[in-house]
Amino acid sequence: MCGIAGVVSPGAGGADAGLVRNMIDMIRYRGPDAGGIYGDAHAGLGHARLSVIDVAGGAQPMSSEDGSLWITFNGEIFNYLELREELIEAGHRFRTQSDTEVILRLYQEEGERCVERFNGQWAFAIWDTRRRKLFLSRDRVGVRPLFYAEASGRFCFASEIKALLLCPGVARELDLEALIQTFTFWVTLPSRTVFRGIKELPPGHSATLENGQLRIYEYWRLELDPELDPETAAPDLDLAEELRALLLDATRIRLRADVPVGAYLSGGLDSTLIAALARQAAGDRLRTFSVGFDDAEFDESRYQREASAFLDTAHSAVRCSGDDIQEVFADVVWHAETPILRTAPAPLYRLAKLVRDNGFKVVLTGEGADEMLGGYDIFKEAKIRRFWARQPESLRRPLLLKRLYPYMDGMQRQPSGYLKGFFQVRADDLASPFFSHLPRWRLTSRIRTFLSGDVRAATESYDPLADLRCGLPPAWGELPSFSQAEYLEARLLLPGYILSSQGDRVGMAHGVEGRYPFLDHRVVEFAAKLPPRLKMKVLDQKYLLKRAAGGLIPESIRARHKQPYRAPDGASFRSDFVDSLLSGETVRRHGIFDPEAVGRLVGKFRSGRPTGVGDNMALVGILSTEILLGLFIDGRDSMVSPGLPARSVR
């Protein structure tokens, strides 16, 4: 895994090699093993390398044999060995053992459509010196990041936003509409970022820049096309077997590396199954890593130990307290480059450090199963709400609400009358294309209460849901409601938060690469055709996956209720930390939030009065936004608070 950056200057004067070098230096932690710069009169490419495949021969930027093409590549093409064989048969003679060279040669053979042949996770740029054409591509589901900006006659791209902020003419301004999106959906909508003028190449997209024209297009789309006719569907057991075989192969090719590969163990079904399959595929004793919490509400150590013992792995764990979260929180925001509404990325940041400290730089993880195989409670919530809405007067149907979120103590103590009130289906909800997500988004939108009068006035007419509606696929209305909910999770939260703030960013902060067998496109495409009843049978989550996992993992883990990974939020922060970041003077100067409202929120936490999910999201969201402003936008902020990194883009 690596960091990439580049500049194309169509006009006279050429690309500034010094600029490309500075951009790469800014994200050096993504690839601490080696680095390289290519430059000609029109373009510059930079690369920071984390050596994983062909450690000796895979240096980048890499050129084609005739020197006409140059590539800078972040990621892995897991089926590169098969593609390499195919290319050798077609007459290619390889100079290296790397997957990078496979990309170059397949691009020579098949052009831009080569990406359709890749099984992997990538963000890369190929510069064609003859045509003066830049080709950019990003993997199907958004594992690896790729941002770009156009300013002062240059087109700039990079793995991370902070590198783009070095480019002359790129404004350091918050995009207020993108902020409203974040304070609704947790993420920005593709291709927005919270920085005005800086965009992200969406997952499943490629782009070309030629003759000054930027063309962005979708080469792969998540097509949720569930088999609705139970008569024609294969028996459940056959499908479970097929899923298991696919996952085994997805795991097998993700073990390809010239360095040892470890695995995360969360204590849940997904990561335990992946570790079991890795052990099966590799045949060696597996090295596993996990994070536990001092707070029992969040801790899954017991299950992690059980999984490790069952699979006979060599296991290391790191414990995380509130102080630990606070200590790294600003660093996490530095890497995430967006407001975050939960502290959950912070423990994963510490976990990645544990991995690195143990000499590992590649880990398998279980992300992706919840989105595509029916794991999230939000799917169950939507199912119960819809079932209840069919008979609103029923006294029994709303009792099912008690089966939601069993791991959330505050929710479980909630009187049933209020649970009903909170989850009640409003008159126009059923007709909404976002039925499943409305309670979550309404709750998240409460953060907007804290915005300053100026920001509220500037965004008053902006409707993020209308914006989202414009980007829905044409057949949206024909999808089963379950699939609609899956789509929203897979296209928004997965790339925008799970794979970035909780994935690539906290891993790459320590030069650790995550690999995701559940996000192998063959697995995703298989899951996309499964009927909802095989994902959630009545209210049994991940029904088919549980059958596929039978015998491979401890029964206690297979049968336990899904506990999503969470961490202590507002309780993690001490008063001095909060005060230093949210003083009335700082909040007023940044101008995004209302100092009085923020002061009352801080007072609520300080008083020890009970706080709710919305309060915690607001505090973490405001803290992270203020840190973001201090680090990236307001150069005057000296950031003297505890735990803050001694660096900022200036």
Next chain:
Amino acid sequence: MRLETDTTRTVRAFVVDNFLFGRDEGFGDTDSFLESGIVDSTGVLQLVAFLEATYGITISDEELVPDNLDSIQNIARFLGGKLAG
């Protein structure tokens, strides 16, 4: 509609501070907390803790229903009955 009694004033002050964070523009005494989205799924526990501590009462599980607690006016009426009884 605002019924300016000691109870409504006290409850309103708590709601404004705790759920509206000082921003009470346009929030009426009959407005539903749930429908307006100002309390989240755990918010009622905060409200109950406040009412029990402030008025020295105990609120039973059966009384934890929106009819009693979902607006400033509902709370004032509920408290009126509770304190009188």
